[in-house]
Amino acid sequence: MTQDIFIGGGGPDYSTKQYLNIGYANRHGLVAGATGTGKTVTLQILAEGFASQGVPVFLSDVKGDLSGLAKAGSPDHKLHAPFMERAGKIGFDDYSYAAFPVTFWDLYGEQGHPVRTTVSEMGPLLLSQLLGLTEAQEGILNIAFRIADEDGLPLLDLKDLQSLLVWIGEHSKEIALRYGNVSSASVGAIQRRLLVLENQGAADLFGEPALALDDLMRTDTGGRGIINILASDKLMAAPKLYATFLLWLLSELFEELPEVGDPDKPKLVFFFDEAHLLFDDAPKALVDKVEQVARLIRSKGVGVYFITQNPADVPEDILGQLGNRVQHALRAFTAKDRKELRMAAQTYRENPAFDTEEAIREVGVGEAVTSFLQKKGVPGIVERTLVRPPSSQLGPINDTERQALMATSAMSGKYDTRLDRESAFEMLRARADKAAKEAAEAEAKAEQAETPTLREFNNARRYAGKGTRGGTTPRKSTRKATETFGGAVASVVIKELKGTTGRRIVRGILGGLFKGR
Incomplete structure (x- = not known):
């Protein structure tokens, strides 16, 4: 049986218990507050509450503190000592460590199982945002993805995309006839951005085996949701890579859901x-996509909670969809700060x-102004709330404990070995090798045809018009007086190499001339 998630005690004496209604938890939420006001603890108790109710959680550990969720707290721990008193103050009678x-x-x-996706799954829109591309450069990236789809070239890792861009640069004239102008300068700019991204470690992100979403939505044998950190x-x-x-x-x-x-x-x-970090300098198209996802993903059963210092960091259209809110203290030192505080x-x-404005400015560490959705999705009245203590350890576990947990994890071995199957890089290289082999064979055939051609050319060059070396009577020449040296060459070439490609003609004649000297 599901239960609502206990957040803390509200009211003047903190005796009014505040709950997050789990039936409305997919209506999204916000945890905000200045540095050091208690956002990490709030994030920790929310993760505990959802996991206890069988809801899997995915969260990012920015400061390295949240690994403590894997270990029970202890009254001997220096950070837990004050919490027993807080538990009594808010009526948390069944508080225990777990x-x-x-x-x-x-x-x-390094600190967890590898998590990867493919370049194709990332798509051109997000990849363009990651690379900070201009509109023209983004257009070329879209062309690359279109060509990959039409030609059956899987884009799995960065070298696949890099090799495809090289191919596009080499065939820009043919591509321009169908997709529009492809500037070599723009292709080069994308390649440089990819190099920077690779130096930031993005090569580890792109590849296979790609992360299966089902592995983030698991429960343990006791029915508790797995907390993915x-x-x-x-x-x-690399903040852009993170976002x-x-x-x-x-x-x-x-x-997919x-x-x-x-x-x-x-x-x-x-x-x-x-x-x-998601919204800083983000183009409107990206912000619109986030808004669309936030608006519609709740019907897929997914709740999204944004953690940030100031509610103003989140665009207004998205902020309006965040029904469950925990607002820790905001500082108002400047006119801009006071305006943002008033708006919050x-x-x-x-x-x-x-x-409310005064309360947000005055709440202490571990205290917050809260509002949660009630029946029929109606926002609850704002309340000053003393946040409950976490049951798990505050602060990180050590490296030995982390490695032990990773070794016994159900994900151990599934993603550890990187795969490198045939994809765009190998396919384009095979095409290039085949083309080079065909060109070499054609050149060899052209060289074999050069000997009689060159002989006839040399005979034509020695002809003086007054007789032959044998002294026979010369025939009257039918060539015009205006016939040029180049014309004689052309006639011989047409006679001997008729039907070959222009490229082979040039290669054969030049080769013959150099060999005849």
Whole structure:
């Protein structure tokens, strides 16, 4: 039987329990607040709550703290000592310590199981955003994907895309007749961006075996949802790669999962930490795509929760769809800060007991202003809430504990070995090798035909018009006086090499001339 998720105690004395209605958890949410105000703990208790109700979770561990979900907390732990008092204050009578089922993932394959996708699955729109391409460059990338589809060239990893772009550059004139102008400068710019991306470690992201979405939506033998943790502390050094990967994952969930309407509980809850990275300098087309996904993916049973410092980091059209909110303290040191604070307060359903704007500015660490959807999806009245303590360990586990969990994971061995099957790179190389072989054979045939041709050419060159070496009477020449040396060459070539390609004619004549000297 599903239960709502206990968040903390509200009201003047914190005795009014605040719950997130799990039946409306797929209506998305927001966790916001300045640095050091308690967002990580809130994220941790939400993950615990969903997992306890059999809902799988996917979250990114930006600071490396959330690996503690895999280990039970302890009253001896220095960070847990104050929590027993807090549990009593909010009436959390059945508070206890517990570990939760966790699977670690890592794009670089260092702190978790490797997670990959293919270039084809990423698609030209997200890849263009990742590379920061201009409109013209994005057009060429779309041409590359179209050619790959039409010619049956699988784009699996970066070298596949790089080799296809080389081929496009070499055949730009033929391609331009069908798809429009292809600038070699634009192709070169895309190649340079791919090189930068490769240096940032993106080569580890693209390839096979690609991540199967079902592996993110598992439960353990006790029916608890698996918490999938993406190690993101190193990944944050490439913020565009981080944001694009998470958006790709969200898009894949949207495209592959069936419609389920409004389920009793979500099929998966997706936490997008440092959400501002998704929208910083993002083109309108990308923001529109995020809005579309956020609006429609709830019917697939997926809840999306954005974690950020300020609600203003999220575009207004998307912010309006986030019904479950936990707002930690915001600082208002500048006029802009005060304006954003006021706007944040205005998005809540007012509580006559206190001023929302003032409360957001004054709440302490571990305290928040909360509002959750109630029956029929109506936003609840805003409430000051003391957030409950987590049952799992605060702070990270050590490397030995992490490696032990990875070794016993159900995903161990499934993604560890990289595959490199035949794809665009190998196919284009095979075509190039075949073309080179055919050209070499044609050249060899042309060279064999050069000897009689060159002999007749030399005889024509020695002809003086007054007689032959044998002294016989010369025939009257029928050649015009205006016939040129080049004309004689042309007539011989036409006679001997009629029907060959222009390229072979040029190669044969030049080869014969150089060999005759």
